Amino acid sequence: MLPSIEQRIAAELGVRPQQVAATVQLLDEGATVPFIARYRKEVTGELDDIQLRLLDERLTYLRELEERRVGVLASIDEQGKLTPELKTEIENAETKQRLEDLYLPYKPKRRTxxxxxxxxxxxxxxxxxxxxxxxxxxxxxxxxxxxxxxxxxxxxxxxxxxxxxxxxxxxxxxxxxxxxxxxxxxxxxxxxxxxxxxxxxxxxxxxxxxxxxxxxxxxxxxxxxxxxxxxxxxxxxxxxxxxxxxxxxxxxxxxxxxxxxxxxxxxxxxxxxxxxxxxxxxxxxxxxxxxxxxxxxxxxxxxxxxxxxEAIRVFARNLHDLLLAAPAGPRTTIGLDPGVRTGVKVAVVDQTGKLVDTAVIYPHEPRRDWEGALAALRHLAQKHGAQLIAIGNGTASRETDKLAADLIKRHPELKLAKVVVSEAGASVYSASELASKEFPDIDVSLRGAVSIARRLQDPLAELVKIDPKSIGVGQYQHDVNQYRLAKSLDAVVEDCVNSVGVDVNTASVPLLTRISGLNATLAANIVSYRDQHGAFKSRKALQQVPRLGDKTFEQAAGFLRVNAGDNPLDASAVHPESYPLVERILADIKKGIREVIGDGKTVRALDPGRYSDEKFGLLTVQDVLKELEKPGRDPRPEFKAAAFREGIEDLKDLEPGMLLEGIVTNVTNFGAFIDIGVHQDGLAHVSALAEKFVKDPHSVVKAGDVVKVKVMEVDIARKRIALTLRLTDEVTARKDAPERQRGSKATLPKREAAPQNGAMAMAFARLKR
Missing domain, CATH: 1.10.3500.10 (Tex N-terminal region-like)
Incomplete structure (x- = not known):
């Protein structure tokens, strides 16, 4: 007989069957993966979110296999053909494929x-x-x-x-x-x-x-x-x-x-x-x-x-990197959605992301009102105390970037900084039902500018409003199983949102929906309660929200933050169930919570073993102390923006050998696509990402990284740019050289079959703006 499901999964993951059994019980009780990974480490033996996702996936597969096995045995038995030998073979079938092979001679079929x-x-x-x-x-x-x-x-x-x-x-x-x-x-x-x-x-x-x-x-x-x-x-x-x-x-x-x-x-x-x-x-x-x-x-x-x-895995990893990109933070931001004939749409959002002003300016053809556009932007920046300008990277992006640069140069007193951001999915959000409800009186074109500004402030909070498939970091995303793709991407979004946590007093319904234990209805109820009764003063107050019961509170509370509330712990990742532990620690050292929280020296001096017991294990105590040392810590990196080179705005401006700075927009199995500010992403093949052999491009770069590259080839006719991160590579191709005659050690990988160029062509065509 086969080992039990728990034993099989344990062997596959390289963990103990007891860990798997405990995790299965939690999943069956309705616990989410983020909650289990963060707050049930003692129960699972520190299984991380990746292991938990694999466990959940295999659990579903093996349970379906067992259900199918029962059905196959019953069908053959009803036919009177179930011999002891056949029964043993079926009971020992380890995969659905093997099971179906054994069932094939007995499977009811049409008249052959x-x-x-x-x-x-x-x-x-x-x-x-x-x-x-x-x-x-x-x-x-x-x-x-x-x-x-x-x-x-x-x-x-x-x-x-x-x-x-x-x-x-x-x-x-x-x-x-x-x-x-x-x-x-x-x-x-x-x-x-x-x-x-x-x-x-x-x-x-x-x-x-x-x-x-x-x-x-x-x-x-x-x-x-x-x-x-x-x-x-x-x-x-x-x-x-x-x-x-x-x-x-x-x-x-x-x-x-x-x-x-x-x-x-x-x-x-x-x-x-x-x-x-x-x-x-x-x-x-x-x-x-x-x-x-x-x-x-x-x-x-x-x-x-x-x-x-594999394509779904690549998409999921890129989405994870994009969602956890560095946020610019709570700074008043002017969002610019570039356009030519229809003008540049302008939206100003305050530090919390609230829309406070809009405008449309026409610095480009056909009006060419450069001075009027500068004056309008200066007025908006002064009026609202703006600190950042977010520029969408679509049509007329570089021209609009030049406008922002001119504004900053002429008015240094404004202390503005400009950043070009991806506007992938902004148009999808603009026309969505969510945007219509949020901005019923704002034109669709202006909603895109709002999204661009907000995704600079906090990419995670804004991108969760958009279908992940519209964000543009996938490889052949329309050719894969859409159900599996959506399931995988939803898991990524859930993990990212919960790893960061959200401010319950500012979070939108889409963002709250992704929190462990919550759904769209409960998220809407939280926002409605907040609108009616004002900001939440504590996590405990969440239990007054309609339909938010004890089980939901248990799953969600640790990921919801109440900043400037009654209890400083409510702004941290310490779960309310661990508050008694904190109180016991404070009583022991005879200090108040406001004295201890954030005081690294005091916290590091504490012995976790001193406070662990049957209720709060050592792992829980260690996590609580880490959170007291750095409450509400954000796992995302520090914000950094790429500086596109002045005068390089179009493919025709590029020359082989140029050294440029760019932003990684997409990572595939064959390389990385990089935005260098010319409206067409360049491709750094996997063989051109590092001096050493690279098996997986994700081990070198990820979506959102700011990198320095050298231009190796430019094909204006096909709108293709070959780049390398190996800045010492020698350029051997001339601009516009025929594809089959071009080559450099950075662009002709020895370990790939020759038709790799075809894959690049398909990728360029697929990801072209």
Missing amino acids: KAQIAREAGLEPLACALFDDPTLVPEEEAAKYVRLEQEPPEQHVPDVKAALDGARQILMERFSEDAALLDRLRQTLLANALVVSRVIEGKESEGAKFRDWFDFREPIKDMPSHRALAMFRGRNEDVLRLTLKTAPELEDPPRAAPCEAMVATHFGIADRGRAADKWLLDSARWAWMVKLSLHLELELMNQLRERAEE
């Missing part, structure tokens, strides 16, 4: 040719020829010829029909053998090639897929981005994808090795007996008609799922 042959009474013929190859097939088949006086379903008009029916029965038997299926599957996984060819007549229409017009690569080696690119080509009816072994691709082609494996598995061989050739042909047809097609579909689906999982 093999079933028709059985109804005609031909199964004894199939068994006889299989068991005794010395029999002459034609002579044996003649015994089963039945003429028209027989019932219609038993008509066997001639010897050929009898042998064809017997062959169908054997082919079905061969194709449903679980052990054979597993052997063939493993052989193909190790040796098969994915072959991609262009569909005749689609060469011009599918030019962007030309790198895969005649392409092959081992299925085991194919990276996620390449697989997804080819699957997209197939979905657009440009490419035809097949799974082949090397002998099948020779000229002339030879039989696939799997064909011989079918015969060998059943002991079929040409030993000169009468039925040997007929049996070999049956094995060959079983491979060609049933097994090869079945396994090709299955393995291609596995490749797609594996590629999707």
